[in-house]
Amino acid sequence: MFAVDNLFLQINSTTMKQKATLKNLSKTLNISISTVSRALKNHPDISDETKKKVKELAALMDYEPNTYAINLRTNKSNILGVIVPEISNFFYHSFIAAIEEEARRLNYMLLILQSANNAETELENLKLCRMNRVAGVFVALTSHTKEIKPFLQLEETGTPIIFCDKVPDFEACNKICSADAEATIISANAILKSNKRKVLAVLGNIDLSITKKREQVFKETLENSNEQINLEITHANSSEEATHKTLQYLSNNMQRPEVIFCMSDEILTGVMKAIYQTELKVPKDISVIAISNGFLPTLFSPEITHVVTSGIDLGKLAFKRMMDYQSGKTFAQELTIRARFVEGGSL
Amino acid sequence: MFAVDNLFLQINSTTMKQKATLKNLSKTLNISISTVSRALKNHPDISDETKKKVKELAALMDYEPNTYAINLRTNKSNILGVIVPEISNFFYHSFIAAIEEEARRLNYMLLILQSANNAETELENLKLCRMNRVAGVFVALTSHTKEIKPFLQLEETGTPIIFCDKVPDFEACNKICSADAEATIISANAILKSNKRKVLAVLGNIDLSITKKREQVFKETLENSNEQINLEITHANSSEEATHKTLQYLSNNMQRPEVIFCMSDEILTGVMKAIYQTELKVPKDISVIAISNGFLPTLFSPEITHVVTSGIDLGKLAFKRMMDYQSGKTFAQELTIRARFVEGGSL
């Protein structure tokens, strides 16, 4: 204690204002920088006495290692890149939140980047990841991404890339996907079981592969059922457009669908607004089923029957894959999050 | 061109695999590192010829500056810290999205950290900011934060701290707030104007200063109106609790409120669920008004009349303040985002 008090005085008068660095610590203690460095990391070579001395002073001076120096020296970082088309989206939002939680637990930091659903911005984001020597990157591709070479190139230099949700076709890479087909099949089967025969499917941007996939599977499932289904399909690029399109179908009393399938949360909000604008009651006059991230359908009354593909689950699994990669399992692997049916009162 | 081709061959055979650094560039070009560095930054001293040569090679070798080296050398970074109690919250989410957008525009990167509404985690987050030599930090305090000294200390070392939304009482610091009182007054006045006299106010966690403030202002505004108002107040710590509490009031037919005031989006979702569980119709049987971030009220039908305090506006203003700070305006300043009344059909 006495020694420390002594030091304190000394520091107060001369070095207090100095930034605590290994060099400064070593100077005040009159030992070498390397010894200080080792002591702080509990290197076995260093005597307990020295360790104690060093650590006490370090605490006193609020020593904090300079991450830039460390990263420069070791040529790596504990930063993980996360590149998503957009943050303001239920799915990606919970995806990021899940990764954030895991990252914090395991002492990683996150560089969160959104591509504004723009392939060029995405490339820039990748560059930012490179420049920051990230330890790995999670990426959900934009719908316009044609070229994944830059990603694979980065991976070749030893930086793990985990493609999430929106993944490329190319096989030899790590992918974490939602069970899109499964979710769609579950939805279609629920509709079949409900015995409604006039079906309206409101889908997203027609250019997105996820839209194409869901459309195809949805159609097939209904067709293969041997039931006489009257299926209408429409596409909307936004919640507003979904409202608009849906209203057209609802206003035509002859053709009015008995059940509406919404392929996403965004579509669902649009569709529900359309329904509210009519006098139709759910589920008496019209039924609704959606594929969703899980939160939104519970806001309505009755709650909307939906199939969950969870961004949280996806984020957690992606993170786990990243950690496995970091510990050597670098082979390509495709993992899938299962879909889950959630009974609401809307079907 | 010939020269470049030549270089290419040379690179291909010997240096291609090397990481592009100033050193490597300088070696291949037989000029000094500093000249390369200057050429790349368009330093006026350097001849156009040299600049051209250097830039061509840099492009060819995919040169990317090492941010760690730069930050170490210059002892600063283009990273801004963002510390919020939680991301999964309409308000903070849009707050972050707004900052993200501005940051991207001005070439800053974001270190997004959530404190899980825990003062200790918040302190750790601050430490992460320090360790990363962030150029500034935006912070929305947790409701448990008692001690803001660590923040002020960081500011003393030259790192701007902008307190946002949940700000400390201490005056001598930069704050960006929503006009809480104003939003509450607008809500209360809307209720007074509606001539409903049985009012239920559903508020958030009673320990939060924002709750106290809104409660106090709400009460005062109603009291000062000289109208005979029958006001009930209840508190809920979660959406679920809000549902539960609201149901108790709704089930009692004698006492049933005519209008419900929801102090936040979270509360609003809970209250609406409760209403849905009864046979009551909005606004015929019961009216609703909320203070909100703007998105959620539009999901219901009729849309909920609300007062917007926008996370986006707050984020944008906070970012602007940060930039002003960076360019020298370091004096303490308190800025306020005005509230905006949005007519829905629920009152």
Next chain:
DNA sequence: GTGAAAGCGCTAACAG
């Protein structure tokens, strides 16, 4: 057990 020394990639005085 401890220290000396080299170097990660870059910037910025200073010197020509």
Next chain:
DNA sequence: CTGTTAGCGCTTTCAC
């Protein structure tokens, strides 16, 4: 106009 030099703070080999 270009080069030399001295670090930023840290890790790590090698030597004692």
